[in-house]
Amino acid sequence: MYKATISITLRPSILDPEGKTVHHALTNLGYDEIDQVRMGKRAEVWIDEEDEDDARRVATKACEKLLANPVTENYEIHLEAVSPDEMSNASTG
Amino acid sequence: MYKATISITLRPSILDPEGKTVHHALTNLGYDEIDQVRMGKRAEVWIDEEDEDDARRVATKACEKLLANPVTENYEIHLEAVSPDEMSNASTG
Numbered sequence: 001m002y003k004a005t006i007s008i009t010l011r012p013s014i015l016d017p018e019g020k021t022v023h024h025a026l027t028n029l030g031y032d033e034i035d036q037v038r039m040g041k042r043a044e045v046w047i048d049e050e051d052e053d054d055a056r057r058v059a060t061k062a063c064e065k066l067l068a069n070p071v072t073e074n075y076e077i078h079l080e081a082v083s084p085d086e087m088s089n090a091s092t093g
Numbered sequence: 094m095y096k097a098t099i100s101i102t103l104r105p106s107i108l109d110p111e112g113k114t115v116h117h118a119l120t121n122l123g124y125d126e127i128d129q130v131r132m133g134k135r136a137e138v139w140i141d142e143e144d145e146d147d148a149r150r151v152a153t154k155a156c157e158k159l160l161a162n163p164v165t166e167n168y169e170i171h172l173e174a175v176s177p178d179e180m181s182n183a184s185t186g
Contacts, residue, residue, distance in 0.1 A: 009135065009137070025159055031154065033140050034141070034151065034155065035180055036180050042100055043131070044130070046129040046130075058127065
């Protein structure tokens, strides 16, 4: 089993109103050292495949079909082998 | 200048309806290999500090005061030194 940690970020040319709002709020709180904020998404996906290439294929398809908008977003997949126990820990605490 | 990449995840004991919905949608698309999905947030914060400890202190405060909900979420900060040019690239493409 593999755990895919997927980072989904807006493409650099796309405006990020959420990031601008967060930046503005942080400036109001006194954090003048912060120059820019870009917000994105993160997905953790547990994939029941023995082979890393198969797991990467599933994660890539999940990004392309559902998780990321190919026009406005980039995605990056980081895979790590995990035991099935680690999955159930994640859902029950 | 430092770029802080902040991963904000729901604590393991907290239910994740967004993750359940994504998992359900992926199953409907035929990805039966996927056993679980947990969704989270990601923030990239450019901090104008020369010292890594100072940058980490700003990023930690930003998480505690605004970005993360300390009751339901965990956060993880990854810092890397960047040049100011890399920031403007990120906003203009």
